[in-house]
Amino acid sequence: MKRLRILLFISFTALSAAFYGQDGVNVGDSTALDAARAQELYNSGIQKFNAQDLDGAINDFTEAITLSPDFFRAYFNRGSVKYQQERYKDAITDFTMVIELNADSTDAYFMRGRSYQALDQEDAALNDFNDAIRVNPDHAQAYYYRGGINFIHEKYKEALEDYNHAIKNKADYAYAYNDRGSTKRKLEDFEGAISDYKKAILLDNKLHFVYNNLGSVQRRAGKFDDAIGSFTKAIEAKSDYYLAYNNRGLAKYDKGDYDGAINDFSDAIRLKTSYSYAFSNRAASKYKLKDYKGAVEDCNKAIIINKDNAAAYLNRGIAREMLREEDDACKDWSKAAELGLKNGKLFVQQSCD
Known part of the structure; x- marks a missing residue:
């Protein structure tokens, strides 16, 4: 029933900042003239890039x-x-x-890696991120993006070192x-996580x-209460942030504010009608308020959207039991167990023949 998503967000390097500049050349023979003209075209390309004329650049x-x-x-620059x-x-x-032309180009390794x-x-x-770091051990972004790959592959200790x-x-x-x-x-270093998130907000409160x-x-x-406050700030920063509405609903549910939870889950559904988990979460809240038919209806909608939503099957089974629909x-509990939900198997063992 409870599903939280922590998304790995990445920043985008401003390409103009990565562009190389080059000193002028002395004009003399034809080679120098070609170099001078190449420099003019190069500078023109940068100007066109800054003007967002990408094809011209x-x-x-x-x-x-x-x-x-x-x-x-x-x-x-052309690659950028x-x-x-x-x-x-x-x-x-x-x-x-x-x-090939400059084996020590940290930025080339980094951008090729990206x-x-x-x-x-x-x-x-x-x-490529490894090579970028080898050439320049102070390349913060290479560590950052390498950390992202380690995070995705659940190598959390390695990711932590990269972010450090x-x-x-x-x-x-x-x-x-x-x-x-x-x-x-x-x-599971929750206090450390809280400290880092607060530091990120201190550095940029628009995230x-x-x-x-x-x-x-x-x-x-x-x-x-702290969680509800943080989710509220997320919603204030992005009014259509359906995930924050859903998550605030979960915090209210945990606190026993089932009416408030239903309101938040309803807002999440209003913003994203295909959000299956908000339906199954709202069903759980309706169950707590003894609205068993309403809970079944929400679970039905959740399953129509996502037939693999195990929590929806589990919750629907619990509500159906209260409606004396034991079979x-x-x-439903068997289906939840089939989808890997341990509680589904437990309910089958305890309540079914």
């Missing part, structure tokens, strides 16, 4: 490369624009060329504090999802 960087084939900065256009394979080709990550090629991304390094190298890294908080939560994460760990720690209740 790519054309200028391409002409610069044609005139000066070893112009690795032009390759990097392609990355922004979500042309990740083409971006990888450019970043690879940068690395491109591989966008293509779900996590092993390749991890290798990211924060050490960038003390105002709000996203790293948020994700370190989520990692500490997975390691609505951090309030939601803070509320989730406060609820897990049994601090229901149907046993069928």
Whole structure:
């Protein structure tokens, strides 16, 4: 019935900040003239990028490369624009060329890693983040994104170390504090998680999802009033934040405020009509208020949306038992058990033949 989601959020590096600049060249022979023209095109490409003329920027960087084939900065910037256009394979080709021309280009390893990550090629991304860190041990973002991969693969201790390094190298890294908080939560260091979420909010109080994460760990720690306050701030920061409404409803449910929980679950459903878990959560609240028919109706809706919502089957079975529909209740509990819910198996053993 209770389903919380801690999402790993990532920040996007401003590509303009990653762009390389280059000193001017002395004009003399034809080679120097080509280099001078390449420099002009390169500068023009940066200007077009800043004006959001991305295709024009790519054309200028391409002409610069044609005139000066070893112009690795032009390759990097062209790759960065392609990355922004979500042309990740083409971006990888450019970043690879940068690395061939300049093996110590931390930014090229990092951006190629981000491109591989966008293509779900996590092993390749991890290798590039490792190389970025090898070349520049102070690269906060490489640690951060490597931490994200470790987190996804449930390597929480490794992720924690990566986020520690990211924060050490960038003390105002709000996203790293948020994700370190989520990692500490997975390691059941709830007070540490709360501290990190609060630090992230202190650094950037507009990050609505951090309030939601803070509320989730406060609820897990049994601090229901604090959790309700945090979810409320998340909703104030993002009025259509259906997850925060659902989670605030769960905190109110835990506190015994079933009417308040129903109101929040209803708002979550209003904002996202396909949110199956809000229906099954509202059903649990209706059950507490002895509205058994209403609970069954909500569970029916939850199951129509998501036939694998085990909590909905469990809750419907409990409500059906109160309506003296014992056979149907046993069928629901059996289905919940089939979907992996231990309580479903327990109910079958205790109440069914």
